[in-house]
Amino acid sequence: MQVCTNRTRKAFTLIELMIVVAIMGLVLAMGMPSFVKTLRKEGMNKATDDIIAACMAARTDAILTQKTSDLVFHPADGTISATGFKGATLPKNVEIEILGVNFVQYERADEAKIHFFPNGTSDEFTIVIKDDQFQTRKITLDIMTALPDVEAIR
Numbered sequence: 001m002q003v004c005t006n007r008t009r010k011a012f013t014l015i016e017l018m019i020v021v022a023i024m025g026l027v028l029a030m031g032m033p034s035f036v037k038t039l040r041k042e043g044m045n046k047a048t049d050d051i052i053a054a055c056m057a058a059r060t061d062a063i064l065t066q067k068t069s070d071l072v073f074h075p076a077d078g079t080i081s082a083t084g085f086k087g088a089t090l091p092k093n094v095e096i097e098i099l100g101v102n103f104v105q106y107e108r109a110d111e112a113k114i115h116f117f118p119n120g121t122s123d124e125f126t127i128v129i130k131d132d133q134f135q136t137r138k139i140t141l142d143i144m145t146a147l148p149d150v151e152a153i154r
Contacts, residue, residue: 122146
């Protein structure tokens with residue numbers, strides 16, 4: 001039987017562990033606001049995402065049902081609707097500067113309809129939105145693929 005005389009153990013002390021936990025807490029606390037801001041959709045990001053989602057829903061519906069599908073904007077109240085899309089309202093701090101369909105301006109109209117066709121094409125569509133932080137985004141549809149393209153305007 002062999003007896004071990006070397007009784008030194010390699011481990012962390014309670015103080016060392018507490019310091020590590022405190023440092024991790026500080027790093028987490030400093031990074032949390034930007035992380036939450038990234039996850040939360042507000043203002044311009046919400047408006048852009050809603051428009052893109054509505055375009056994609058109308059395009060998908062047209063292709064799957066083999067029938068023309070419409071994306072409908074109501075510029076006065078900032079609402080968006082399309083088949084397969086739950087509908088959305090632009091945030092209060094976002095306004096429509098330009099809304100064009102087939103090179104006709106609709107920003108002052110009651111309603112603007114964009115047609116998506118079963119072959120994956122669409123009407124010409126351009127919308128420029130601006131928020132109270134002076135961020136401006138231009139969203140257009142590629143008429144050959146009906147896919148939206150977002151451009152930040154400075």
